[in-house]
Amino acid sequence: MSTTIFKVVKSHAAPDTAGRTADxxxxxxxxxxxxxxxxxxxxxxxxxxxxxxxxxxxxxxxxxxxxxxxxxxxxxxxxxxxxxxxxxxxxxxxxxxGRIPKKRTPIQAFASIQDAYEALTRKTGQHVIWTGGNEVRIGSVRMSPNQVAWRARRKTSPVGRVFTDCETDGCVRHLSDQAMRQAREATRKATTERSAA
Incomplete structure (x- = not known):
């Protein structure tokens, strides 16, 4: 009786990665x-x-x-x-x-403040809602939504930090800078002093 044994030979070539998706x-x-x-x-x-x-x-x-x-x-x-x-x-x-870093979304870049404002806001009744991320890049400068909205609407730079004066989440229409807050405080003090006198 005759038996034939076949030996399987496997190639050790590197796998073809030419068609793989870039990552x-x-x-x-x-x-x-x-x-x-x-x-x-x-x-x-x-x-x-x-x-x-x-x-x-x-x-x-x-x-x-x-x-x-x-x-x-x-x-x-x-x-x-x-x-x-x-x-x-x-x-x-x-x-x-448990402090695994969160995945960061890339910062959106725009050619101008007005471009960023128009692209990332929507009007809702009396409010203008910011729909973008926490900051944008205008040229090489990073700006917050409040800074972008202030400059786009008022066409001037704010004095100090810009804060929202609104209870609506994401609203960038109702803003105040340091000069406005100081003027309000001065008015409030003057009114209080007149009432006390």
Whole structure:
């Protein structure tokens, strides 16, 4: 009786990744040939390892993929190395204390204050409601919704901080700056003094 045994030979070629969708890893600075991969995975606690770890953190803070990398490392519970500007100890502390960084939405940029105001507000009865994020960028300057609304409506810069004088959430129509608040206080004092006399 004759038996034939076939041996299956598997190829050890790298998987085809040419068709894979691009993701945050493609923009990561740590993939660059400029840096040694060991920088992100220092071994030991000696001064050289600590220096390497801090250098990795500094590089991460310049990386366009930092937030996505950090979120991925926390979600997948990476226990070693520097990911997204956080050391293994930083990530462990965040998990232990429940302070996982929230995902940040990018700051919207506009060419002018008026463009931002028109794009991110809607009129509702007597109120103008801000529909954008907590700040916008006009050129290279970051501004709060109150600052944008003040300048767009009054065409002047406010004196000091701008606060909402309205109980309606998100309203940027009823605002006051430091000069208005001081004038109100002076009027209130004068009225109180007249009433007392």
């Amino acid at each position: 945050w890893r493609d923009a990561a600075l740590c993939r660059s040939d400029l840096y040694d991969a060991d920088t992100w995975f220092p071994k030991g606690t000696d001064a050289a390892s600590v220096d390497a770890e801090q250098e990795a953190v500094r590089i991460c803070h310049r990386c366009p993929a930092m937030a996505a990398c950090r979120d991925w490392a926390i979600e997948t519970r990476q226990d070693h190395g520097v990911w997204g500007g956080l050391t293994a100890k930083d990530r462990a502390d965040l998990r232990r204390h």
